[in-house]
Amino acid sequence: MTVQDTSPSVLERLTHTFNDWLNHRRELNEMRQLDPVEFDRIAHDLQLSPADLNELVDRGPHAADELPRLLVALGIDAEALARVEPVVLHDMERVCALCNHKHECDHDLAAGTSAEHYREYCLNASTIAGLSQEPGQRKTNS
Numbered sequence: 245m246t247v248q249d250t251s252p253s254v255l256e257r258l259t260h261t262f263n264d265w266l267n268h269r270r271e272l273n274e275m276r277q278l279d280p281v282e283f284d285r286i287a288h289d290l291q292l293s294p295a296d297l298n299e300l301v302d303r304g305p306h307a308a309d310e311l312p313r314l315l316v317a318l319g320i321d322a323e324a325l326a327r328v329e330p331v332v333l334h335d336m337e338r339v340c341a342l343c344n345h346k347h348e349c350d351h352d353l354a355a356g357t358s359a360e361h362y363r364e365y366c367l368n369a370s371t372i373a374g375l376s377q378e379p380g381q382r383k384t385n386s
Contacts, residue, residue: 268304275301292338300341307341310349314340314366317358320375332371339367 252260275283275298287297300307315322325333343349345365352358363369 264304264306272301291334296338296342300338303341308337310343310346310353311337311340311368313353314349314358314362314368317353317356318362318372320372325375329375332375336368336371339371343367 278286283297284294287294290297292300312322315325322333343366345367348365349358349362352361362372366372
């Protein structure tokens, strides 16, 4: 019996990436068509500045993909954090999405060296340090 490879083909990955790009372009177009007052209201409702909302929309829906991976690498239970401190996690996601150190972060995540290096560039480092110092730490036992 042979094990079949169920990973997506190159064509499937390219098609998925292209579809993501098209969807992002549509979202950008929709946001650009909003009245400035409506855009500001949406930003306020999301507890963001209009400039941050604009930047987050520009960066797309995967701009904070590194955060869950970093939390896992650091042994922090993201689900528990979301239950106990949802506002903190929301802010960490915003900070991650707006970060300009994606290359360093992605490199360390791939190399398994995030725990040793994230403090050098991660804008969430002080928040993460605060999480580790709180009673009833949110770290996993792995």
